[in-house]
Amino acid sequence: MIIECDVLVVGAGPAGSSAARAAAKTGTNTIFVDKKKQIGIPVQCAETIGEYLIPYLPFKIPEEQLIWRTDGISFWAEGITIERSGGLWSSYAINREKIDKWLANNAIGAGAKLYLETELIDLEFNENYHVTKAIVKTGAGIREIKPKVVIAADGVHSKVLNKLGFTNLKDKCGEVVSFEMDNLNLYKPTYEQLYIGDFAPGAYAYIFPLSKSRANVGVASLFQTKKLERCYAEFLEIPKVKKQLRNGEKVVEKSGWAPIHYLADKWVYGNVLLVGDAANQNFKPFVEGILPAIICGDIAGKTAYNFITERNLLGDYQSCIKDKLGELFLESDHLLDILYELGKSLDKKEHLVRLGLFANVFSLKEITKLNFEDYNALKRRLADRDSSEII
Ligand SMILES: Cc1cc2nc3c(=O)[nH]c(=O)nc-3n(C[C@H](O)[C@H](O)[C@H](O)COP(=O)(O)OP(=O)(O)OC[C@H]3O[C@@H](n4cnc5c(N)ncnc54)[C@H](O)[C@@H]3O)c2cc1C
Structure with missing residues (x-):
């Protein structure tokens, strides 16, 4: 049996559900598929969203979905803590899990058809990357889908990208080991905590509160210099961390992979639009991908409708995103290049430079000058902002 549709969305994470909702709302015949049995499980996330991005959303997130508010972030490296709050x-x-389910239900409410336990396994396309047929594996066997537009929202290990010829995607990603932990003695539950050091090669470790005594605790790495489990153990040995986590109990693992570099050269190939993690649509340095996935998913769904009704070209997708989030992506790309180079270094001075950049004490313009300062000089500059005595 061949299923025909206007828009096939592969993946029902934040990007896919948002795209399916936007496409279905216009009246286009939209299908979204996910290989999972249940939307949102397993969770592979630290579950935090920046308040500054909320105004960009195409729809309101209900208050009950926002379970805990943090006023600021405390950054730590080489024994120095710098706190920033507001804005x-x-x-x-x-x-x-709840937000992913809510997003998928919104798409269904708008008229999109969801097929769970349905895995995209192959694509047939012509030389211009125009997909003519998608092949999916379901519990009832192999099915073929003939879409006019494909929206690839299948995440960091995107099968769509793989089928379009992009391989070795893991080389462009970072790995995160993360656990939800309970029974913590958080020194400031309304602050997120971010740690830079050798325990998180090229990246950072975090404690992101979910309540007064519960938090997601994780370690990310850009370079596979040592096993992440070892990195996690080293992170837990930092006295400031140990004090808070001493009685901590792991509740559930939420580890996964996140894109760091672009996985492909463009966001549009033939009749395929890439969105969310498959398009590396996240903001560095924190690699925030949930809200950008929702915002870009909405644009992808609307672009697909405009293309099908011959109002516009799919190429408009990139310019619409640029209009909405262009400045943020530019800044993020620029910061990534610098942070990536710094992160490769084994010199502890680079921890201080990254601390200053993360906490906005140093500006990107200062970076060349900072290279000439030694470890102690940098530490003195940052020590002025140190708030370590608060614990
Ligand atoms: C450990 C960790 C912590 C993170 N913490 C944060 C955070 O705190 N804040 C933040 O903003 N971002 C965070 N991120 C990033 C964020 O989770 C992603 O950017 C976001 O999930 C991207 O959404 P998406 O819809 O593009 O992809 P996903 O959420 O990965 O959804 C992709 C969907 O596609 C499905 N799929 C994959 N392949 C197929 C296939 N072949 N056929 C059918 N379905 C398929 C998957 O089952 C999945 O449901 C974190 C990432 C990790 C790994």
């Missing part, structure tokens, strides 16, 4: 630094914790 860019305030966030909400969310329950990723």
Whole structure:
């Protein structure tokens, strides 16, 4: 049996559900498929969203989805703690399973048809990347889908990208080991905590509160220099961390992979639009991908409708995103290049430079000058902002 549709969305995470909702709302015949049995499980996320991105959303997130508010972030490296609060630094914790389910239900409510336990396994396309047929594996056997537009929202290990010829995607990603932990003695539950050091090669470790005594605790790595489990153990040995986590109990694992570099050269190939993690649509340095996935998913769904009704070209997708989030992506790309180079270094001075950049004490313009300063000089500059005595 061949299923025909206007829009096939592969993946029902934040990007896919948002795209399916936007496409279905216009009246296009939209199908979204996910290989999972249940939306949102397993959670592979630290479950925090920046408040500054909320105004960009195409729809309101209900208050009950915002389970915990944090006013600021405390950054740590080489024994120095710098706190920032308000504006860019305030966030909400969310329950990723619940929000993913809510987003998928919105898409269904708008008229999109969801097929779970349906895995995209192959694509047939012509030389211009125009997909003519998608092959999916379901519990009832192999099915073929003939879409006019494919929206690839299948995440960091995207099968769509793989079928379009992009391989070795893991080389462009970072790995995160993360656990939800309970029974913690958080020194400031309304602050997120971010740690830079050798325990998180090229990246950072975090404690992101979910309540007064519960948090997602994780370690990310960009370079596979040592096993992440060892990195996690080293992170837990930092006295400031140990004090808070001493009685901690692991509740559930939420580890996964996140894109760091672009996985492909463009966001549009033939009749395929890439969105969310498959398009590396997240903001560095924190690799925030949930809200950008929802915002870009909405644009992808609307672009698909405009293309099908011959109002516009799919190429408009990139320019619409640029209009909405262009400045943020530019800044993020620029910061990534610098952070990546710094992160490769084994010199502890680089921890201090990254601390200053993360906490916005140093500006990107200063970076060349900072290279000439030694470890002690940098530490003295940052020590002025140190708030370590608060614990
Ligand atoms: C440990 C960790 C912590 C993170 N913490 C945060 C955070 O705190 N805040 C934040 O903003 N971002 C965070 N991120 C990033 C964020 O989770 C992603 O950017 C976001 O999930 C991207 O959404 P998406 O819809 O593109 O992809 P996903 O959420 O990965 O959804 C992709 C969907 O596609 C499905 N799929 C995959 N392949 C197929 C196939 N072949 N056929 C059918 N279905 C398929 C999958 O089952 C999945 O449901 C974190 C990432 C990790 C790994």
